[in-house]
Amino acid sequence: MTLREIMRYAGTLYSANVAASVVTFGVTVLISRDISRADLGIYGLFQAYFLFGAYASSFGLAPATVKWVASGAVDDGEFLTFMALRLAGISGLLYVAAGVAYLLSFKVLAVALFALPAYQVFSVGLSAARARLWRRREALVLVFASLVTSAWIFALLLAHHGYWAPILGQVLGAYSTAFVMIAYVMTRNLPRLRWPGAWRRAFWGTALPVFLGSAVFAIGELADRLVIRHVLGLADLGVYVMALTLFNVLNKPVHMLSRVLLSHFSQADHGVGHAGALEIVRINLVVLPLMGLAAAAVLPWIMPFLLNRDYAQAFPVFAVLTVVILVKAIELVQSSVAVAQNSATSNMRAQVVALAAYGMAVFFLTRAFGLIGVAWAVVLRWTVLTVVQRLDLKRRGVDILPSHLLVRASVAYLVALAFFPIAPWFMGIAYLALGAVFRLWRAPRAWRLAIGRAQN
Template identity: 90%
Template sequence: MTLREIMRYAGTLYGANVAASVVTFGLTVLISRDMSRADLGIYGLFQAYFLFGAYASSFGLAPATVKWVASGAVDDGEFLTFMMLRLAGISGLLYVAAGVAYLLSFKVLAAALFALPAYQVFSVGLSAARARLWRRREALVLVFASLATSAWIFVLLLADHSYWAPILGQVLGAYSTALAMIAYALTRRLPRLRWPGAWRRAFWGTALPVFLGSSVFAIGELADRLVIRHILGLADLGIYVLALTLFNVLNKPVHMLSRVLLSHFSQADHGAGHAQALEIVRVNLAVLPLMGLAAAAVLPWFMPLVLNRNYTQAFPVFAVLTAVILVKAVELVQSSLAVARDSAMSNMRAQVVALALYALTVFFLTRAFGLIGVAWAVVLRWTVLTVVQRFDMKRRGIDVLPSHLLMRAAVAYLVALAFFPVAPWFMGIAYLGLGAMLRLWSVPRAWRLALGRVES
């Protein structure tokens, strides 16, 4: 694919999420108005359990599916048999674990475990569509999943105003999406089932390092919520969950682009892939941070108009978290290159180092600075991950991106973020001006890209 085609694909996926994101945003406001901070904090714990379980139970199947299906090295019938067997085994283990958790009265954990089999069907099916560049089907699935979950939560909130409404809504949304995907697949002509061949060992060589790295990442995502609950309490956890929910809506373009890049880099030759990676990073650094700064400027003004509780602490936390978007502008390209070039261990090693440093700093920063300290610890974790990942890839002989790009962008972003308390509307202008001075981008090239004249 050309650069324009990559951006068009990612734009299609993100555009499909815009309508769903509006619904999700409205639902976030409704949940925040309808539930206490403590209940919102418990819902945040459910999300953390679910996220950790999603990574831990995936065994790296989704990214490996994208890489291997995109490369065309796997027979469709063999691959379908392989995935059916793996998903059946994973689902059985998860249902047993959910039953044990329920009997031990860990009901929130049990709900998260019960939702995971449906999520794994959704994840693997979506990865197969992504690998084949079926952008319309992928977009439809993403919209359906978001709308189904939102609809279930809305209906349940009418009957129950506790944290169980969004929890059960998310569970039912996962199963609705999985069943819809299975029903659609049964209407198509499926390949003949065949016993998987010798490619399985190479497949697991990709999947297991991704799984280990994802599990380490998920531990970090769970840790911040547990630290807040232990040190600051459920009410502050509810504030953090609101900030994180708003951040996740903003973070969707990053996920959309990362899905496209892994498929593309798995097909492209090394030289072309690296040249496009550099151009993509430059575009990312021009667009994604501006979205974060714009949201950080608007939400503190808009959200109090629709919320009926005091969540003013959430907006400085959200503003700090937007710095993660800047780091991800580089990290998502690096990690996609690493997996596509059979170097997923680089991601895992970087995750381990980042988590170790995070564990050493998060308790101190939380006790010293509260929720703001947690947010800065998260930014530090992503920064360390990206830097270590780059050095490991370079050591293994993989083409890496210039280190000065992230350093210059970080300087521009931190200076812009310093205007948040006094002149939030000036942050975007400051970032653009400093970015141009530091030569992060050139206006003429950005204009040619916008007109579609850049094909590399």
């Protein structure tokens, strides 16, 4: 794939999500108006359980699917048999775990576990489509999943004004999407099922390091909510969930791009993949931070008109969380290259070190600075992850980015973010000016690559 094709694919996926996000954002506002901050905090715990379970039960199947299907090294019939058996086994274990959790009266956890089999079907199916570069089908699935989940939540909120409405709406949305995907697949001419061959060992060599790294990452995602729950209380957790909800809307283009990059680097040869990585990062460092700063400037003006409860604390927290977008501009490229070049253990090691650094800092920062401290602890975790990841990749001979690129970009972004309390509309201008001074990008070259007039 050329750089233009990468951006086009990611743009298609993000455009599809923008349409769905309008509805999703409206439902988010409705949830925040209809339930209390404490109930929103419980819903945030459900999301944390769900996210942790999604990573912990995935066994790295989705990213390994992208790599191996995109490389063309796996027979379709063998792969279909392999994946159907694995998903059936994972689903059985999850249903048993959900039953046990329910019997022990952990009902929110039980519902999260019950939703996970449907999510794993959705995740693997979407990964297979991405590996084959079926961008229109992938976009349609993403839009359908978002819309059907929003519709279920809206309908349940009309009947029940509490945290169970969004929780059950998310569960029903996951199963609706999974059933539609399975029904669609059953209408196609499926390959003849074959018993998986010798490639399984190499597949697990990709999947397991990714799985272990993702599980460690998920612990960090769960930890911030648990720390707030026990140190600050459910009401503050509700405020943090609101900040995270806004951040996740902003974070969608990053997810779209990371999905495409793994397929791209899995298909590319060693030289082509490395040559395009730096240009992708330079474009990321223009587009993604500007989106973060624009959102930090605009949302504090708009959201108070839409919310009927006081979420003023959420906006400074959201502004700090946008620093993660800057870090991800580099991290998502490094992660994709690591998996594609059979160096997934680099990601796993980096996740472990990052979680350790986060664990040592989060309680102190939370007690000293409240929710803002939690947000800076999250930024610290992503920064340590990216730095350690780069050092490990360099040790393995995969040296793709200048060593001081993240430092220069961070200085430019933090100086720009300092204008948030006094002149938020100036933040984007400040970042562009400092970025030019620090030579973060070469605009003419990046533009020619983006429109396909130069080769990457």
